[in-house]
Amino acid sequence: MSQTGVAAPSVKKRSVSVKKMPDWSFWRACIIAVIVVAVFELGFFNLGHWRTQRAEPVETGAVQIGEGLEAQGNDKYTIVDPDKATITVQVHRPGTANGAVNVKSVRVVATSESEDSEPSSRNHFSNAVISVNDIAAANSDKEWIQSTSSDGVWGDFRNTLEYSSNPRTQYLLFGKKLKTYESTAVRITFQNGKGNAVRFDHLEVNPHIAFTINPFRLLAEIILIGFFVVFRPSARVWRKQAGTSIVRQNICLAAYIVAWSVLIVLIAYTTRRVYYGLNTSHWHWEDTEPYQRLADALVHGHTWLDLPVDHSLETMANPYSADDRYALMGSGSRQYFWDHAYYNGHYYSYFGVVPAVLTLVPYQLITGKWMPTWAVIGVFSILAVTFGTLLVRRLARDYFPSATLGSVWLTIIGFNIGTNLFVYVHSTSFYGVPMACSIALVLMGLLVLADFQAAKWHGFGTMGDHRFIVHGVESRFATAVHGRLLPCIPNVLAADHQASYTVLA
Numbered sequence: 185m186s187q188t189g190v191a192a193p194s195v196k197k198r199s200v201s202v203k204k205m206p207d208w209s210f211w212r213a214c215i216i217a218v219i220v221v222a223v224f225e226l227g228f229f230n231l232g233h234w235r236t237q238r239a240e241p242v243e244t245g246a247v248q249i250g251e252g253l254e255a256q257g258n259d260k261y262t263i264v265d266p267d268k269a270t271i272t273v274q275v276h277r278p279g280t281a282n283g284a285v286n287v288k289s290v291r292v293v294a295t296s297e298s299e300d301s302e303p304s305s306r307n308h309f310s311n312a313v314i315s316v317n318d319i320a321a322a323n324s325d326k327e328w329i330q331s332t333s334s335d336g337v338w339g340d341f342r343n344t345l346e347y348s349s350n351p352r353t354q355y356l357l358f359g360k361k362l363k364t365y366e367s368t369a370v371r372i373t374f375q376n377g378k379g380n381a382v383r384f385d386h387l388e389v390n391p392h393i394a395f396t397i398n399p400f401r402l403l404a405e406i407i408l409i410g411f412f413v414v415f416r417p418s419a420r421v422w423r424k425q426a427g428t429s430i431v432r433q434n435i436c437l438a439a440y441i442v443a444w445s446v447l448i449v450l451i452a453y454t455t456r457r458v459y460y461g462l463n464t465s466h467w468h469w470e471d472t473e474p475y476q477r478l479a480d481a482l483v484h485g486h487t488w489l490d491l492p493v494d495h496s497l498e499t500m501a502n503p504y505s506a507d508d509r510y511a512l513m514g515s516g517s518r519q520y521f522w523d524h525a526y527y528n529g530h531y532y533s534y535f536g537v538v539p540a541v542l543t544l545v546p547y548q549l550i551t552g553k554w555m556p557t558w559a560v561i562g563v564f565s566i567l568a569v570t571f572g573t574l575l576v577r578r579l580a581r582d583y584f585p586s587a588t589l590g591s592v593w594l595t596i597i598g599f600n601i602g603t604n605l606f607v608y609v610h611s612t613s614f615y616g617v618p619m620a621c622s623i624a625l626v627l628m629g630l631l632v633l634a635d636f637q638a639a640k641w642h643g644f645g646t647m648g649d650h651r652f653i654v655h656g657v658e659s660r661f662a663t664a665v666h667g668r669l670l671p672c673i674p675n676v677l678a679a680d681h682q683a684s685y686t687v688l689a
Contacts, residue, residue, distance in 0.1 A: 209418045217409040225402055232289070232357055232393040239288040239390035245274035247386075253374075259295050259385045269374040273387045276368060284366035287316045289357050291391045292372060294349045294383040309346045310382040311375040314356055316367040329365055330373075331358055344375065349383065355393055411597075421590035428581050433589070437577065444569050444600060449562040452609040456558040468522035474533045475614050476554040479544035482537075488530030494519045497526055535614070539564070539621040558612040564620035565605045571627035572599055578634045 227234075252268030253261040263269045277283035292312065315328040331344065347353040370389060374382050414421060427433060459472045471477070477489040496512055497503040503526055512518050525532040543563055547555035576599050580592045603623055608616030 213413045221405045233395040236289045236393045242275050242285045242389040243278050248272040259383050261382050263380050271372040273370050275389050284368050287367050291354045291388040293385045296385045309348045312345045313373045315371040317369045318365045424589040426589045426592040445566040448565045448609050452558040452562045452612050456612050468520050470522050478533045479540040491531045536618050539617045561616050561620045564624040567624035571631050575631045
């Protein structure tokens, strides 16, 4: 009612709906990402395909096996003289007897079978230098142009061809800068040592490398480019705060741990290698399963390894003298094992027993079989990824509660890369077993210590008020943290914790 007694007209409030504007920066980043992936997958990674499209057809003729190779049958050869371990193949233009050709690419086919009957040989590589003769040279019988002086080797920066029975490893692009060679022969010179086995079925000259889209490589490209899209400067992750009670963030964290672990195990499985034999580079025998033998020894109630012991070790005045052992080696007739400890007529493993006790012994007791090295490294790598990720997340929650979601995730990813686990799983030799085990146990211990400190602080209700400087940014920590946990806390969290939430969009 107004002062005059007349009712004032009612004014209806209109609700104004605010439309949420689309994030155009996100879609622009996605379009750029698609273009970048297409350029790399269709262009760069298929460069061999595009470079061999115009290669002239070539026919091969007689094959000459060098005196340094001894045929074993089934496309296998043993190197008996490394200086003469060669295979020479005559080449010519179609329709001619000896018409010289321009060699642009070769394929060394390891086996005549489309699918190798020995899957393990897909990890057995022959190392070769490819050469072509130059008929225009002053002395054409001796003028061989090697691939090591070429600018065009595909996938091997040392300009040699390391191939196995896997067809994708058998191609090499050949070409010297600013010059074209007319050739009538192609020579394969093996670089493996004496006693090593190599494989050869036939040689293809100027093959057209097939256009391929590798799904695993494509997935890796998408993940990599997706990383830059998610963490671009204007992304939302820089405007959100990390929190352990947010369900969506916890689901993402669990999915990350699973995905990272699966990737590591797949790499370990695909690069697995088991070798037992003479290594001619140092004339000692190698056994890549000392942890399996150690576990087997523990299961059977002793600590020495079940390996043959050369009788000369028992009669030598000093079996620990490398010079004395090398003097007796000769051409490899002695059997001395590399990286093993000899004592009182037995070989022992001087690597720590903890990995064997935690994994290999229980596995053998349950299954009756030896646990593969790749699986051992895989188990400890999964534990390291899990404990490391949870540790970083716990430290971010306890000491940097204002850190943005983006900084926490960058720290988690950088931390897992920095553990160097990819090195150990990419070459799954037994040397990676104690490394992966120690990383996993240390991270587990730090996580338990962080839990203990948090419980202690919650129990007493107070934290010591001590200050320190991280790259010029003042932060507060308990005294107990300084010497133990602080070195594991990435500085990026400290800086981000103190920063304001003004983000460049």
